[in-house]
Each structure stands twice: as structure tokens, then as C-alpha cells.
Amino acid sequence: MTGDPRRQPEFSPRQSAVLEEALRLLVAGGEKALTTAGVARAANCSKESLYKWFGDRDGLLSAMIAYQASKVRTLETEGERLTAVSLRERLETFARDLLAVLSGDVSLALNRLAIGQVSRESAKLGELLRERGRRQIDRRARALLDAGQRAGLLFFGDAEEAYRTLYGLIVTDLHVRMLLGEAPVRDGEKRAEKAVSAFLKLYGTDKVLAG
Amino acid sequence: MTGDPRRQPEFSPRQSAVLEEALRLLVAGGEKALTTAGVARAANCSKESLYKWFGDRDGLLSAMIAYQASKVRTLETEGERLTAVSLRERLETFARDLLAVLSGDVSLALNRLAIGQVSRESAKLGELLRERGRRQIDRRARALLDAGQRAGLLFFGDAEEAYRTLYGLIVTDLHVRMLLGEAPVRDGEKRAEKAVSAFLKLYGTDKVLAG
DNA sequence: GATGAACCGTACCGTACGGTACTTAATCGA
DNA sequence: TCGATTAAGTACCGTACGGTACGGTTCATC
Numbered sequence: 127m128t129g130d131p132r133r134q135p136e137f138s139p140r141q142s143a144v145l146e147e148a149l150r151l152l153v154a155g156g157e158k159a160l161t162t163a164g165v166a167r168a169a170n171c172s173k174e175s176l177y178k179w180f181g182d183r184d185g186l187l188s189a190m191i192a193y194q195a196s197k198v199r200t201l202e203t204e205g206e207r208l209t210a211v212s213l214r215e216r217l218e219t220f221a222r223d224l225l226a227v228l229s230g231d232v233s234l235a236l237n238r239l240a241i242g243q244v245s246r247e248s249a250k251l252g253e254l255l256r257e258r259g260r261r262q263i264d265r266r267a268r269a270l271l272d273a274g275q276r277a278g279l280l281f282f283g284d285a286e287e288a289y290r291t292l293y294g295l296i297v298t299d300l301h302v303r304m305l306l307g308e309a310p311v312r313d314g315e316k317r318a319e320k321a322v323s324a325f326l327k328l329y330g331t332d333k334v335l336a337g
Numbered sequence: 338m339t340g341d342p343r344r345q346p347e348f349s350p351r352q353s354a355v356l357e358e359a360l361r362l363l364v365a366g367g368e369k370a371l372t373t374a375g376v377a378r379a380a381n382c383s384k385e386s387l388y389k390w391f392g393d394r395d396g397l398l399s400a401m402i403a404y405q406a407s408k409v410r411t412l413e414t415e416g417e418r419l420t421a422v423s424l425r426e427r428l429e430t431f432a433r434d435l436l437a438v439l440s441g442d443v444s445l446a447l448n449r450l451a452i453g454q455v456s457r458e459s460a461k462l463g464e465l466l467r468e469r470g471r472r473q474i475d476r477r478a479r480a481l482l483d484a485g486q487r488a489g490l491l492f493f494g495d496a497e498e499a500y501r502t503l504y505g506l507i508v509t510d511l512h513v514r515m516l517l518g519e520a521p522v523r524d525g526e527k528r529a530e531k532a533v534s535a536f537l538k539l540y541g542t543d544k545v546l547a548g
Numbered sequence: 549g550a551t552g553a554a555c556c557g558t559a560c561c562g563t564a565c566g567g568t569a570c571t572t573a574a575t576c577g578a
Numbered sequence: 579t580c581g582a583t584t585a586a587g588t589a590c591c592g593t594a595c596g597g598t599a600c601g602g603t604t605c606a607t608c
Contacts, residue, residue: 156456242453298505
């Protein structure tokens, strides 16, 4: 047992460097550019090492998703007492962060990769991406919504439905459009503000609407 | 000049049959299963004919999207005078139809195909899908929203933003989740109702909220 | 300094696919 | 009935990729 069992490094520094290079290739050229020989060449490692570490190509793809997800750590800025103003601010920050994440090069490339892999037998990539990629940001939003309800600023019966609504108001069809190749938006700021205003109009109590 | 110049058949019956078979293969096995030899075998045609008709493999993919888009014809059920009740009904019908379209096998397969093709030089598929696939349903919704505004039931400054909001409330992240392999929803009915209620709460005038 | 593990670089193999060429059957107009 | 066009079927070619094997090199351990 080396190190804290709760802290599983999951990937060695060398492997992380290789995965980083693989992500770079994927972003640059899509899945077609992600050949085992190409990754080995770009990362200055041998194909034999790739297969030893990741099993096969699918293992490499899964590792790339797991690695990228392990890098994303959402800061849980809890603690303060929520007010109408601070709730709105926190929601807008969440909205901006969500749009930034979804617009990111690596995120888009990995989503495209996973979507392209669906309907293969080893269709674990999509599930992996849904599970590991979304959980962090979902938990952050859910915690914020719950805090808003506890503070008497929001009211909803079904937290899942409220969160889905918030997500839809922020993202609309932008994610799919970007996945299809459209350039990321430039009005993220205004989009975030409008989405949060609409959300508060739907789920805000009198307390927050007066603020 | 054979036939009406406004009615361009675009694809001969034989070609349509081939494209139909290609779509079937794509839905069944994803892009990997869509080989030229496989299409030729499944459609009982020669590879040489495929290349004569569609140029190359990319041409075949584009043709598949164009063909599928040409099959979708949105019925423009205009005419009646909108009331609060009928507007809600029409919006809910639109929501159900939108969810049904996005959940369709062929739609999901083509979207996955186009998304997988992004970041190749011939990245026309995504654009093609955005242009030809969405235009019909967008126009229908925009017409409905405009009619609602003219009838004094809706109020919005920016029609584009109102439509985006409606879309986001209906679909949320469902489309991406399905693209990633999640099974289509079963609560489309309730989802449509709730989305329309939220939309009317945001954009409905007193007239429609009273109804 | 010897030993063994890890790993890089490269060469190699089998396969599968995109695209082309050729042969043969069928359809159709004169 | 004949010639021409079309397309099916097949065989073929080049290439590129996933996966494996092997020789050489570094590096840690004894």
C-alpha cells in the first residue's frame, strides 16, 4: 500500500502526459487523428507501452475521459448565507461556468468522440462521460438550488425538474449546435443573465423577486 | 427539362431506395457499419453505381442527410384564430412533435454521424444538418409564436430569444443525453406540458394566464 | 559490475476499407 | 433484331490502422 488508499492516482505522471498528448491530438484532428501510432509518436512512447497501460484502443479512449474528468474539480464555495442578490450572482456564475465548460475544446472533442462511439458494443464511453463528466457540475448546481430553497428564495417541488429547467434555459440547443461544428457563442454573459432571470421568474419566491 | 423545375426530384427512386437502405444500416450499426461495400450489398447495387451517383463516401453521407430532410414535411396547420386554450394546445403539440423528432432513430443516427464528422475538412455535414434539418421545425415554431403575439397572448421583444427559451424548456439536455446513448424518455407528454406551462409563465400575457 | 524490469523505437502482420476496373446481364429505342 | 446504355457483380489495388514481436537502451537494485 503506497500512499493514501482514498487517493488513487489512477494514472502515473508518464501516463498522464501521454493522455494529455492524446487529448491534444483528439482536439486537433478528431477521432480519425487519434491513431495508436500517432499517440505513441506524439507522446514519445511506444505502442507496446500504450497497450500495456490501456489494454487496447477503447481502453485508451476510456482513460482519456476518466483523466479529463479527474482534472475537473468544482470548487464548493459554500458557507455564506444566501441573499436574493448573492443567489442571483451564484446562479449567474454557475451559468457562465457551465457555458464555458461546454464550449471548451476538450469537452467538445470528448463528447464528439463518445457520441461517435455509441452503437458499438463497447458503448461505455457515453455512459462514462455522462457519469463522470456531469456529476461534478450537477452536484454543484443541486447544492445551490437546495440552499436557495432553504433560504426561502426558491420554491420547487421536484429539485431534478428545477435543475433541468435551469440547464435548459442556460444551454438551450447551444451544446448540440457546437457539437455540430458551430462556433462557440460570444454572448455568454448576457445569455447567463437572461437565463437566470427567467429561472428566478419561474422558481423564485416573492423574497427573491423583490430583490 | 423534364418536369416542373420547382420540383426537383433530387434522387431517383432507385437512389432513394439505396439511401433508405443506407439509413437502415446506419441506424443499425452506426457509422462503422456504413461501408460502401455494405451499402452496395444491402441495396443490391454495385459500388460503381454508388460512386457514379454520389461521387464518394462523403457524397453518400451528404445525400443521406439531404434525403432524410426532404422526407420531413411539417404540416402548416394555420388558419384558426388563436385563443389561450388553442395556443397552449398548439405549443404542446409542437413540444411533443419536437421530442418525437429528436428521439427518432434516424435523427439520432444522422446527428451522431454528422457530429463524428466535424473537424474533418469536409465538415459540411454538420452545417447541412443544421440548415436542412432544423429549418422546417424552426419555421413552424416561429410562426406559432408570432401568431401568439399577434393575438395578444404572448409578448416578447426578441422572437429568436423566445424561441430559444421554448426549445430549451422542452429539450433541456435530453438531446445530448440521447446522442450519448441514453434511452429516449417515456414522459414526453408530461415534459411537454410542463415546458409549455413554464414558457407561458415567462412570455404569456395576462390574457393567456387567465385562460 | 551484473541482473532484471521498464520502456522506446521500429519493423511486421493481418485485415478492412475506399476507390477503380472489368465482365456480364438486362433494358430500351430505332 | 441490333446496337447502345445502364447497372449488377466481382475481382483487384493501395493504404492505413489495430495489434504484436523484437532488439536496444536506460535505470534501479543487489
